[in-house]
Amino acid sequence: MTGTGNIVARLPFPVAARKELADTQLRANLRRATHTIRDKRLRVVGEVPDWEELRVAGAAIKDDVLARLPELLERFEAAATAAGATVHWARDAAEACTVVTDLVRRSGATEVVKVKSMATQEIGLNEALEAAGIEAVETDLAELIVQLAGDTPSHILVPAIHYNRTQIRDIFDRNGLLSDRARTDDPPALAEAARRHLRAKFLSAKVGISGANFAVADSGTLVVVESEGNGRMCLTLPETLISVVGIEKIVPTFRDLEVFLQLLPRSSTGERMNPYTSLWTGVTPGDGPQTVHIVLVDNGRTDTLADEVGRQALRCIRCSACLNVCPVYERVGGHAYGSVYPGPIGAILSPQMSGGGANRTLPYASTLCGACFDACPVRINIPEVLVHLRQIGKHPPAERAAMRALSWTMRDRRRYAAALRLARRSAAPVRWLAGDRIRHLPWPLSAWTRFRDAPLPAPESFRDWWTRAHG
Numbered sequence: 001m002t003g004t005g006n007i008v009a010r011l012p013f014p015v016a017a018r019k020e021l022a023d024t025q026l027r028a029n030l031r032r033a034t035h036t037i038r039d040k041r042l043r044v045v046g047e048v049p050d051w052e053e054l055r056v057a058g059a060a061i062k063d064d065v066l067a068r069l070p071e072l073l074e075r076f077e078a079a080a081t082a083a084g085a086t087v088h089w090a091r092d093a094a095e096a097c098t099v100v101t102d103l104v105r106r107s108g109a110t111e112v113v114k115v116k117s118m119a120t121q122e123i124g125l126n127e128a129l130e131a132a133g134i135e136a137v138e139t140d141l142a143e144l145i146v147q148l149a150g151d152t153p154s155h156i157l158v159p160a161i162h163y164n165r166t167q168i169r170d171i172f173d174r175n176g177l178l179s180d181r182a183r184t185d186d187p188p189a190l191a192e193a194a195r196r197h198l199r200a201k202f203l204s205a206k207v208g209i210s211g212a213n214f215a216v217a218d219s220g221t222l223v224v225v226e227s228e229g230n231g232r233m234c235l236t237l238p239e240t241l242i243s244v245v246g247i248e249k250i251v252p253t254f255r256d257l258e259v260f261l262q263l264l265p266r267s268s269t270g271e272r273m274n275p276y277t278s279l280w281t282g283v284t285p286g287d288g289p290q291t292v293h294i295v296l297v298d299n300g301r302t303d304t305l306a307d308e309v310g311r312q313a314l315r316c317i318r319c320s321a322c323l324n325v326c327p328v329y330e331r332v333g334g335h336a337y338g339s340v341y342p343g344p345i346g347a348i349l350s351p352q353m354s355g356g357g358a359n360r361t362l363p364y365a366s367t368l369c370g371a372c373f374d375a376c377p378v379r380i381n382i383p384e385v386l387v388h389l390r391q392i393g394k395h396p397p398a399e400r401a402a403m404r405a406l407s408w409t410m411r412d413r414r415r416y417a418a419a420l421r422l423a424r425r426s427a428a429p430v431r432w433l434a435g436d437r438i439r440h441l442p443w444p445l446s447a448w449t450r451f452r453d454a455p456l457p458a459p460e461s462f463r464d465w466w467t468r469a470h471g
Contacts, residue, residue, distance in 0.1 A: 003300020003353035005093030005123045006152075009338025013361040014451075017336040026162050030333050033161045034324040040270025041321060041375075048266070057259045059379040062315035065250050066305060072217040072250045073296065079220030083282025085292040090123075096297045097128035100209065100242055103293055104134055107240045109206040113198075115224060115231040116140035117211025118318055119244040119297055121153065121340040125209070136209070137201045139230040141194050148175045154334030154342060156320040157268050162333050165190070198230065208238035208289065212245045213317065214260060215294075218253045221281040222294065225264055225274050235278050241289035247296050248314040260317060263377035267319035300353030309388040313349045315378040320345075322372035322382060328365055337362060344372035348385040356394075363389035398444065420461055427456040 009016070020026060045051055065072060077087045090096035100120075104112060112129065114120065114136055126136045126147075138147045142160040146153050149171045153159030160168070169185040172178050177193045184190075210231065214223040222243055224231045235241060251257060265274040283292050305311050323329045323343030334342030338358060339350040347366055351359040363386045366372075372382040395403075409419050430438065437453040440446065448454060460468075 002303060002355040003092060003122075003298075005299065007122055007300070007339045007341060007350045007359075008354045009350070009358040009362070011338055012358045013336060013338070013365045016338055017332045017365070020332040020336045025164075026333055027331055029162050029164050030330050033158065034330050037158075037270055038321075038324045038375075041267060041324070044266045044270050044272055047272075048262070054259060054263055055377055055379050058263050058317075058377055059315060061251060061256050061259060062378055063312075065252065066248070066311055066314055069247065069250065069305065072252060073247055076215055076217040076220055076250055077296075079218065080282055080294055081220070083220050085220065085282040085294050088293060088295045090295055090297045090299070092299050093123035093297075096123045096244060096295055096299070097125055099295050100125055100244065101128055101132045101134070103240070103242055104129065104207055105132065107207050107291075109134070109240075111135045111137065111201070111205060112207040112209050113137050113139050113201050113205040113234050113238065114143075115208070115210045115226065115234040116143050116159075117209070117244060118156065118340060119211045119246050120209060122246075122299065123244065123297065125244065137198075137205070139198050139201070139234055140226070141191065141228060141230075144194055144198070145171060148172070148177075152335065153340065155323060156318050156341065156343070156345075157323075158320075162335075202230075202233045202237055205234075205238050207240045207242065208234040210234055210241065210243045212243055212249055213264065214251050214257060215245055215249045216252075216254055216257070217250050219281055221254070221279050223257065224276075224278045225261070226276050226278075227269060227271075227274055229276055232276055232278055235280060236288045238289055240291040240293070241280075242293045242295065244295045244297060247298055247301050248316075264317055264319055267317075267321040267375070267377040300355065303355065304349070304352040307352065310348065310352050310385050312380050313345065313352060313385060315380050316345050316349065317378060319377055321375040321377065322380075325371040325375045327367055327369065327371075337365065344382045344386075345380070348380075348382055348389060351389055360393055363393065417461075417463075420457065423457045424459065424461075428459075431456050431459070 048054065080087050088099045090099055110133065112134060120126070129136045138144045142158055143153070145160040145163060145168055155161040163171070165185040165187060168190055169178070169183065172190060172193055173183055177197050210224060212222040213225045215221070216223070222245065224235065251260070261277065265271045280288065283290055301314060304314055320343070322345050326344050329343040337343070337346045337350070339346050341349045344366060347362040351362050366383070366386050368383045368386060370383050373380070376382065409415050437455045439449060439453050441449045441454055
């Protein structure tokens with residue numbers, strides 16, 4: 001089933017990117033943050049002598065999961081149910097939101113605490129809960145900043161990456177988290193203000209909502225990896241816990257976690273190990289939530305799985321390493337992608353899950369430099385998938401006709417040489433008037449020169465020059 005929710009861009013990427021490019025403060029914030037994270041990552045990855053072998057192992061485990069996903073999901077459901085959890089299945093975002101909203105209503109709660117979860121952002125859960133009269137409180141610091149600002153995340157791991165400390169101070173001040181005497185942009189003081197705000201929420205919430213980094217098929221265990229301890233509070237204090245999990249988060253056994261718990265922290269935050277790793281299996285009488293629900297979400301993942309080239313996008317462990325090295329993301333930020341999955345991984349994941357619309361422009365939001373593939377801890381060949389999606393995407397009839405003519409010409413050396421000679425002769429008078437490049441072509445070719453110049457053919461080909469110079 002085609003995916004819905006916050007993975008569907010409302011504007012084509014070129015339109016949205018033009019607005020973001022005009023924000024010089026945004027570019028400065030992004031450059032500072034992404035360079036800091038990428039430098040930390042390079043240092044800690046360089047400490048691991050078998051890093052490449054770990055990447056290969058991670059990719060192999062994920063490929064094995066994708067090859068037998070139905071079997072592993074059924075095994076996970078059976079194990080989680082046996083441990084006391086209730087497993088629900090959702091085909092798309094609307095169905096997942098309905099399941100979660102009904103569960104919260106049944107508990108009688110009007111406020112829930114959430115630990116960072118891309119899956120709940122993907123399905124638009126906060127909006128659905130708000131429509132039902134339920135307040136969702138984000139407890140991850142960056143998510144809280146974005147929520148208080150009335151904004152949307154612009155990075156997978158650091159959703160508030162587009163704000164600097166002064167802007168965060170102003171956001172906290174507007175929402176009453178800072179007193180007059182404590183109006184400061186000192187990071188520890190801002191973190192303390194958020195801590196005081198969230199502590200009351202943790203102690204009063206009856207329902208917690210989480211995502212999961214991994215789901216172990218053999219035991220029905222869910223795993224959350226985080227850095228602030230807010231996840232531990234959400235997962236243990238409320239009476240009811242609802243976890244929203246994408247179906248691709250499955251790993252077969254506990255042994256497989258060994259690989260990913262080495263790959264994920266180093267790739268995401270540049271840490272050797274994250275401070276908090278929480279694992280829970282169903283219900284433990286007298287300890288933690290006594291009602292546990294797990295919502296397994298498809299939302300376009302099986303469509304993605306059906307594409308032999310594009311399915312490797314489902315290996316993604318949401319580390320965001322590809323975002324931090326991408327020259328396009330560094331300049332436009334996450335909002336330009338129009339999806340909760342920005343950057344290079346979003347450019348291949350969102351179009352495949354949602355089936356088109358404005359997302360068709362996302363595979364072109366890349367220079368194809370390959371830095372994302374080098375950084376990916378599970379070896380997703382993002383440039384390969386980008387080219388694949390460009391090839392299978394819809395193209396205007398005029399473009400298809402031009403490409404067919406070009407292909408016919410270039411298949412024969414003599415035809416190609418004759419075409420070059422004709423182009424050089426035709427360009428001679430234009431060069432006399434405009435120089436070596438044209439800055440504005442008439443319609444319909446004006447679409448090309450809207451963002452770039454059109455170079456004219458060289459006055460002489462390399463072959464002709466070689467013949468003339470060397471006989």
